[in-house]
Amino acid sequence: xxxxxxxxxxxxxxxxxxxxxxxxxxxxxxxxxxxxxxxxxxxxxxxxxxxxxxxxxxxxxxxxxxxxxxxxxxxxxxxxxxxxxxxxxxxxxxxxxxxxxxxxxxxxxxxxxxxxxxxxxxxxxxxxxxxxxxxxxxxxxxxxxxxxxxxxxxxxxxxxxxxxxxxxxxxxxxxxxxxxxxxxxxxxxxxxxxxxxxxxxxxxxxxxxxxxxxxxxxxxxxxxxxxxxxxxxxxxxxxxxxxxxxxxxxxxxxxxxxxxxxxxxx
Amino acid sequence: xxxxxxxxxxxxxxxxxxxxxxxxxxxxxxxxxxxxxxxxxxxxxxxxxxxxxxxxxxxxxxxxxxxxxxxxxxxxxxxxxxxxxxxxxxxxxxxxxxxxxxxxxxxxxxxxxxxxxxxxxxxxxxxxxxxxxxxxxxxxxxxxxxxxxxxxxxxxxxxxxxxxxxxxxxxxxxxxxxxxxxxxxxxxxxxxxxxxxxxxxxxxxxxxxxxxxxxxxxxxxxxxxxxxxxxxxxxxxxxxxxxxxxxxxxxxxxxxxxxxxxxxxxxxxxxxxxxx
Numbered sequence: 001x002x003x004x005x006x007x008x009x010x011x012x013x014x015x016x017x018x019x020x021x022x023x024x025x026x027x028x029x030x031x032x033x034x035x036x037x038x039x040x041x042x043x044x045x046x047x048x049x050x051x052x053x054x055x056x057x058x059x060x061x062x063x064x065x066x067x068x069x070x071x072x073x074x075x076x077x078x079x080x081x082x083x084x085x086x087x088x089x090x091x092x093x094x095x096x097x098x099x100x101x102x103x104x105x106x107x108x109x110x111x112x113x114x115x116x117x118x119x120x121x122x123x124x125x126x127x128x129x130x131x132x133x134x135x136x137x138x139x140x141x142x143x144x145x146x147x148x149x150x151x152x153x154x155x156x157x158x159x160x161x162x163x164x165x166x167x168x169x170x171x172x173x174x175x176x177x178x179x180x181x182x183x184x185x186x187x188x189x190x191x192x193x194x195x196x197x198x199x200x201x202x203x204x205x206x207x208x209x210x211x212x213x214x215x216x217x218x219x220x221x222x223x224x225x226x227x228x229x230x231x232x233x234x235x236x237x238x239x240x241x242x243x244x245x246x247x248x249x250x251x252x253x254x255x256x257x258x259x260x261x262x263x264x265x266x
Numbered sequence: 267x268x269x270x271x272x273x274x275x276x277x278x279x280x281x282x283x284x285x286x287x288x289x290x291x292x293x294x295x296x297x298x299x300x301x302x303x304x305x306x307x308x309x310x311x312x313x314x315x316x317x318x319x320x321x322x323x324x325x326x327x328x329x330x331x332x333x334x335x336x337x338x339x340x341x342x343x344x345x346x347x348x349x350x351x352x353x354x355x356x357x358x359x360x361x362x363x364x365x366x367x368x369x370x371x372x373x374x375x376x377x378x379x380x381x382x383x384x385x386x387x388x389x390x391x392x393x394x395x396x397x398x399x400x401x402x403x404x405x406x407x408x409x410x411x412x413x414x415x416x417x418x419x420x421x422x423x424x425x426x427x428x429x430x431x432x433x434x435x436x437x438x439x440x441x442x443x444x445x446x447x448x449x450x451x452x453x454x455x456x457x458x459x460x461x462x463x464x465x466x467x468x469x470x471x472x473x474x475x476x477x478x479x480x481x482x483x484x485x486x487x488x489x490x491x492x493x494x495x496x497x498x499x500x501x502x503x504x505x506x507x508x509x510x511x512x513x514x515x516x517x518x519x520x521x522x523x524x525x526x527x528x529x530x531x532x533x534x535x536x537x538x539x540x541x542x
Contacts (some may be wrong), residue, residue, distance in 0.1 A: 113497065115480060240371075251367060
């Protein structure tokens with residue numbers, strides 16, 4: 001190796017290490033602050049305590065917003081998996097013109113600014129006379145989750161060898177059996193990861209939800225945004241740490257089932 | 267091949283119909299209404315928006331912050347993607363967790379943490395003082411530097427992952443082949459490594475730039491109301507000012523920016539494919 005190459009190599013690894021530290025900084029800060037005894041966000045904290053976790057129960061509207069978010073995310077993810085999964089099957093199996101165009105259409109909400117989607121939904125739902133907050137959120141969140149499902153399942157289905165199903169049929173499986181015993185186990189990892197990322201995208205969404213929440217029905221990101229703006233104290237760090245823990249668990253599940261490398265390459 | 271009707275196509279109908287009704291029509295109506303006046307087609311909404319000097323400041327703010335965020339993401343993201351593609355085993359898993367975990371944690375959580383990091387007694391100020399860049403600790407929160415730092419932190423994974431997925435497909439022997447044929451390192455970087463990574467770089471840059479032009483929570487929490495971007499102005503117009511005409515105009519400009527970015531990146535990556 002020449003000197004230039006060695007220098008370049010050292011620089012690449014130094015920047016990569018700095019980037020890893022940079023990326024993890026906000027998560028570590030939130031966790032450390034949540035266990036600190038001071039309410040002034042001093043780093044490092046003067047002492048340790050669990051008081052912010054004990055306070056979580058008393059924060060008004062927090063648990064109800066968590067329930068709303070989880071419900072909306074679950075409903076949106078399930079509906080997207082059903083209709084998105086059917087669409088992905090059609091696109092991967094069918095021989096018709098414009099397949100790529102339909103696939104691009106189904107993933108296009110990802111390319112548009114979230115606020116623009118929110119405003120378009122707001123005006124359309126108002127025009128249609130839809131006033132129910134919960135239903136508005138659910139309808140809008142299906143649009144947010146469909147791209148994740150359609151994209152991942154479409155690419156998984158195009159890689160799946162469908163002659164395996166014919167083989168199962170020849171060996172005596174009925175058509176539904178062939179699907180449940182061959183197709184579904186093979187695609188389970190793709191279903192799982194696309195479902196988890198769709199669910200997290202819905203749980204994390206603020207740009208669309210902000211136009212539909214009111215004083216009584218709020219999603220978790222909106223409730224947290226209000227808390228950060230009104231009374232910032234380490235209680236928010238405690239919620240954040242719990243969410244980080246939840247995401248870490250889900251990612252470990254993905255790593256077990258699929259492997260993180262596959263997820264990174266999706 | 268003759269195209270016949272394929273019954274499998276019917277499976278795509280529910281999703282397609284849902285997306286046309288709930289997503290496509292509302293977006294088209296939003297754009298169309300911006301060009302509708304009392305008597306038919308008009309550009310007056312946009313001409314009056316653009317004749318206001320303040321709104322040019324807003325557009326300038328949006329593009330400048332998005333530009334610097336993209337620059338920081340590319341400067342950190344490209345070397346990280348290279349390192350990730352070269353790494354193996356436990357190091358690679360650790361790097362992947364460091365990239366995917368923040369990606370999956372909410373924006374509000376990360377931005378809240380950046381409020382703490384960017385304080386006068388925060389970590390960044392402490393590092394800058396310790397390394398002698400600053401003489402005394404200063405406030406980074408509510409400054410453009412702080413905003414770019416926080417935004418780059420949130421969007422970095424969207425730069426690293428597309429570049430990584432292209433690099434991992436590139437044949438590592440190409441570099442060695444170029445070296446064997448006598449190409450010096452700098453020449454190899456510009457004529458072998460960079461062109462190979464180009465599709466990933468174009469993808470990452472366009473994603474980060476469009477995310478950064480339309481971010482709302484990050485500027486609201488890190489820089490505040492004095493500094494408006496197209497996205498924060500859109501949000502304020504609808505949520506605080508109740509000026510829906512203004513909000514619809516800024517939203518449509520954001521939409522055009524997003525479409526322009528996608529079109530440019532598609533053109534760039536297609537141009538690459540033709541020249542091969």
